[in-house]
Amino acid sequence: MKDLVTHMAQAIVDYPDQVVVTEEMADDHIVYHLKVADSDMGKVIGKQGRIANAMRTLLKVAAIRKGTRAILEIGEGVSPRGAPPRLSAEPRLLDEPRLLDEPRLLDEPRLLDEPRLLDEPRLLDEPELEPAPEPELELAPEPDLDLEGDLEPQSEL
């Protein structure tokens, strides 16, 4: 797998002879450090890390085939203070933080609570088909009767 990283890097840089790959065993995976000429850094990383991720993808498949896991780190040639890089001592990220896969939902989207009705179910309109005609029948004659009843006694008085 070290050769794979070396081959891939050498194919795309301007200074293939400055490509150095070292490997380091960690618990359950292998970390590959890839170093290239400073002017080649952009080439091995690529726009938005595209090339770096392409190499990681291939390395990942190659590692899986061998029943292991591999991490590719593209590295600092010289540390900022000019001191030699102390790879094993300094706590640091093994890798640029990145998503291993396209972001996706772990579960199907679902409601946090069971769906429930805000109000008791009810009919939008009270059913009034049958009661409706009844009042009309009774009310219509009633005013007539009342008026007559009222008027007649009044006229007598």
Next chain:
Amino acid sequence: MKELIEYMARSIVDYPDQVVVTEEREDDRIVYHLEVAESDMGKVIGKQGRVANAMRALLKVAAIRKSDRAMLEIG
């Protein structure tokens, strides 16, 4: 560049000896045909073509370095 494709493919398949890469000039670009064992097809393509696209990305940069254009066809 042919060697690069061969190397990448051989690293990820179960049958490296069945990896065959042929190249073909086409106007202003080179077309590479990658053939692998049938059972390895899935490996060189990958989920949603991720591995195939990774190889294409590297091939593209390698081609640009040689002021050329390259295409990778699988199968």
